[in-house]
Amino acid sequence: MPKINEPISFLRGPAMKNRFMLAPLTNCQSNVDGILSEEEYHWLTMRAKGGFGLVMTCATHVQAVGQGFPGQLGIYSDSHIAGLSKLACGINQEGSVSILQLHHAGKKTEARLVGEIPVSPSGDPKSGARALSYQEVLLLIEDFVEGAVRAEKAGFHGVELHGAHGYMICQFLSGETNLRNDEFGGSFRNRTRLLFQIIDGIRARCSDNFIIGVRLSPEGVVKLEDAVALAQQLMMEEKIDFLDMSLWDVFKEPLEEVFQGRTLMSYFTSLDRKHVSLGVAGKIRTPAEVEAVMRENVDWAMLGRAAILHHDFPNRYFQEEEFSPVKNPVTREYLQSEGVSKKFITYLESWPGFVAD
Secondary structure, eight states: OOOTTSOBOOSSSOOBSSSEEEOOOOOOOSOTTSOOOHHHHHHHHHHHHTTOSEEEEEEEESSGGGOOSTTOOBOSSGGGHHHHHHHHHHHHTTTOEEEEEEEOOGGGSOHHHHSSOOEESSOBTTTTBEEOOHHHHHHHHHHHHHHHHHHHHHTOSEEEEEEOTTSHHHHHHOTTTOOOOSTTSSSHHHHTHHHHHHHHHHHHHSOTTOEEEEEEOOSSSSOHHHHHHHHHHHHHHTOSSEEEEEOSSTTOOOSSGGGOSSOTTHHHHTSOOTTOEEEEESSOOSHHHHHHHHTTTOSEEEESHHHHHOTTHHHHHHHOTTOOOOOSSBOHHHHHHTTOOHHHHHHHTTSTTTBOO
16 A cells, blocks of 8 residues: 555656645635736645645636636636746745646536626526537637646646536536537537547647646536446546545445445545556545545545645644644634635635634
């Protein structure tokens, strides 16, 4: 079993110095035009200084209409490259692998935020989203690819495609939200076509050593059976370098009764991953939980809330024999000391029990 302090090499790109990844966390800190803010730069580079082997940006939208939340980082315009170049440089010089997460919210945005009717694979009366035309689907693929090209131009080591939690790629994967009758809908193979064409486009347009990761969530919008099949195909084809399974709770059992009796995570750790690395995210908050998840034969552990509370979680884990993380709720002053801006704190106040009253 790999240990958390061991380096890990991907099929492409630089190796991680350890097996701690920073999760792609919504933080609402960037400027209204998607250009990097000093607050977001400070937040992310502080985690690189804190010892994370890989630092990933928040979800970064590839189209203006794909913005999912206020203050979201953007990569849909060349005007974003200068700020992203500064960010990539700041992460890289700390010896961390830099990954930019490519994202489109699809129907999970609001017209008041993006200034037009949201789009999705199929029309959605509940959200008010309209269906993408065939040509718009092709443009969406191109814009994801172009986002990766911009990320490489900015100096990032790679990108992660956000295919989880009901956002646009996930909407295409689901038979509930994708009711198209063209080559991008219908069978599960057709519903995965958008994702695989994005991957193929990035491989064709970016350098041979550019890292590609994919984030999936196996319950809710995408059924577990489909998520397992997709994960296995992604691994067998080896066009990606890592698979990031966002599980909400790494130790939980599946929701579907037929799959219970073992952990949700085990359905993915038991796959033949060939040379694609596999990691998980979901309630990994203490050193004991880090060690427990590594014993389950994952290649790396991804920290979200734990990384908000301790920018230097990896360094403290390696250097302090009895490192005991702080517990929520924490004060606003404490969060500011950890590089969390007032905008980010305002967002965190919507998380029950995270910020002290």
